[in-house]
Amino acid sequence: MDNTYTIREAVPDDAEKMIIYLNQVGGESDNLLHGENGFTVPVEGVKRKLAMSKDSENSIVLIALAGGQIIARAELDGYHPARMRHRAKFSISVKKEYWGRGIGTEMINRIARQAKKMNIGIIELEVIADNERGIALYHKTGFEDIGIYKKYFYVNGQYKDAVIMQKIL
Numbered sequence: 001m002d003n004t005y006t007i008r009e010a011v012p013d014d015a016e017k018m019i020i021y022l023n024q025v026g027g028e029s030d031n032l033l034h035g036e037n038g039f040t041v042p043v044e045g046v047k048r049k050l051a052m053s054k055d056s057e058n059s060i061v062l063i064a065l066a067g068g069q070i071i072a073r074a075e076l077d078g079y080h081p082a083r084m085r086h087r088a089k090f091s092i093s094v095k096k097e098y099w100g101r102g103i104g105t106e107m108i109n110r111i112a113r114q115a116k117k118m119n120i121g122i123i124e125l126e127v128i129a130d131n132e133r134g135i136a137l138y139h140k141t142g143f144e145d146i147g148i149y150k151k152y153f154y155v156n157g158q159y160k161d162a163v164i165m166q167k168i169l
């Protein structure tokens with residue numbers, strides 16, 4: 001394992017690496033939108049999405065790279081309607097072999113700083129209620145619980161609730 005990593009904004013040319021990463025990381029926990037090899041968006045679609053984020057005034061995709069491969073990804077997706085323009089949705093994942101080294105914390109702090117510059121006032125997310133590591137990370141970085149989303153996920157034949165959280169910037 002490469003011990004050094006860099007964090008930067010993703011660009012369209014990262015699309016192939018992003019697909020490999022998302023298909024790997026999906027198999028490492030039950031807390032993401034898809035399981036192993038479950039990410040089915042074609043490379044052109046990922047390229048378009050990364051180009052849009054790069055040009056956007058209220059969205060960001062950050063990646064961490066080690067040894068030329070993506071090892072973490074964090075995304076902030078701002079809402080467009082004028083009455084929701086102050087809010088943005090957040091998601092994050094880190095490759096399992098890199099958990100517990102502060103990468104998640106660093107990526108959230110960077111995104112929060114950039115979000116503030118983009119005039120975003122609230123970052124929001126949902127986290128599966130038994131995801132202790134995710135919940136600890138979010139509480140540590142200033143998110144507060146604001147509700148429960150019942151039956152948020154259906155995974156391995158079971159419904160799972162999620163905690164709805166927000167961070168006021």
Ligand SMILES: CC(C)(COP(=O)(O)OP(=O)(O)OC[C@H]1O[C@@H](n2cnc3c(N)ncnc32)[C@H](O)[C@@H]1OP(=O)(O)O)[C@@H](O)C(=O)NCCC(=O)NCCS
Pocket residue numbers: 029031032091092093094095098099100101102103104105106125126127128131132133134136137140
């Ligand atoms: C949740 C996740 C993003 C955390 O990333 P990370 O890089 O490991 O996070 P950090 O190293 O910054 O650790 C953050 C905090 O987690 C907590 N933590 C660490 N190990 C833990 C454990 N075994 N159990 C519970 N909490 C733990 C600590 O509070 C830690 O902060 P500290 O080290 O300053 O005390 C990562 O585990 C992950 O990708 N999980 C799978 C996908 C996922 O759940 N994404 C979130 C979906 S909402």
